Amino acid sequence: DAGVTQSPTHLIKTRGQQVTLRCSPKSGHDTVSWYQQALGQGPQFIFQYYEEEERQRGNFPDRFSGHQFPNYSSELNVNALLLGDSALYLCASSSRGQGLNEQFFGPGTRLTVL
Amino acid sequence: GEDVEQSLFLSVREGDSSVINCTYTDSSSTYLYWYKQEPGAGLQLLTYIFSNMDMKQDQRLTVLLNKKDKHLSLRIADTQTGDSAIYFCAPGSNDYKLSFGAGTTVTVRA
Numbered sequence: 001d002a003g004v005t006q007s008p009t010h011l012i013k014t015r016g017q018q019v020t021l022r023c024s025p026k027s028g029h030d031t032v033s034w035y036q037q038a039l040g041q042g043p044q045f046i047f048q049y050y051e052e053e054e055r056q057r058g059n060f061p062d063r064f065s066g067h068q069f070p071n072y073s074s075e076l077n078v079n080a081l082l083l084g085d086s087a088l089y090l091c092a093s094s095s096r097g098q099g100l101n102e103q104f105f106g107p108g109t110r111l112t113v114l
Numbered sequence: 115g116e117d118v119e120q121s122l123f124l125s126v127r128e129g130d131s132s133v134i135n136c137t138y139t140d141s142s143s144t145y146l147y148w149y150k151q152e153p154g155a156g157l158q159l160l161t162y163i164f165s166n167m168d169m170k171q172d173q174r175l176t177v178l179l180n181k182k183d184k185h186l187s188l189r190i191a192d193t194q195t196g197d198s199a200i201y202f203c204a205p206g207s208n209d210y211k212l213s214f215g216a217g218t219t220v221t222v223r224a
Contacts, residue, residue: 004156031210042118042202042214043157056211090156094210101145101164103210105157 002027004093004106012112013081021076021109025093029104031055032074034066037088037108049074050096078111086113116140116205118215125221132190134218136203139184143205146179147212148188151200160188160201190220198222 005024013019025032031050035043045058049068068074072093078085088110094103117139126132138146144165149157163170163177163186170177176189186203200219204212 006156033210033212035212035214040216042216043212045211045213048209048211056209058211092157092212096210101162101206102159103147103206103212104159105149107156110154 004091004104006089006091006106006109008109009107010110010112012114014114015081015083017081017113018077018079019081019111021078021089021091021111022073023076023091023093023106024073025091026104028098029093029095029100030072030098031094031096032068032072033092033094033103034074034076035090035092035105036060037090039087043090046076081113083113086111116143116213118203118205118213120201120203120215120218122216123219123221125223126193128193128195128222128224130193132188132193132197132220132222134188134190134201134203134220136186136188136215137184138186138203138205138213140205140207140213141181141184142207144208145206146177146186147204147206148175148177149202149204151202151217153199157202162206193220193222195222195224 033048034046147162200217
């Protein structure tokens with residue numbers, strides 16, 4: 001049983017570019033949450049997708065957007081990249097539909113903005 | 115929003131017990147999680163406790179919750195070198211949103 005997978009592992013972009021990160025949840029999970037973890041800090045909640053809709057959003061600008069597909073996988077898009085967007089982006093999967101409380105994280109995508 | 119406070123560093127001798135403490139502000143937190151993060155890696159779920167419990171034991175791990183004081187602790191018995199990592203407590207709400215502090219870096223010395 002594959003856990004949470006994310007792609008790519010690493011990514012280097014320049015300021016002003018756009019990036020798309022991908023996440024596949026653990027088998028049987030239907031909810032994907034995205035987090036940003038800057039160096040030396042704890043993860044910060046970006047947003048959460050369930051039933052292909054954004055259900056909650058943290059304190060992030062509209063440059064951060066996302067999508068969830070019918071197979072529950074999800075994308076995180078960041079437009080007009082800033083140097084400060086350099087971070088480890090983590091996705092977490094859970095199952096709201098089944099009321100399961102465990103939340104599992106993927107290995108993350110390390111984004112570097114030059 | 116939720117504030118989560120942890121001590122930044124903990125040094126422990128191999129074989130001793132480690133105790134990592136956490137305080138949080140949101141009394142409506144329903145589940146409280148502990149995650150482990152090794153260098154360059156994602157977060158590994160260690161254990162979690164429901165807010166109506168005051169203790170949970172899972173092999174070498176013991177979680178204590180004082181809901182009145184909003185204080186959570188994780189005890190690791192017989193600490194090993196493989197336990198060296200950053201540990202995060204993460205209070206969670208019914209809508210599956212987690213809040214994190216800066217984490218506690220645990221260093222196990224021989």
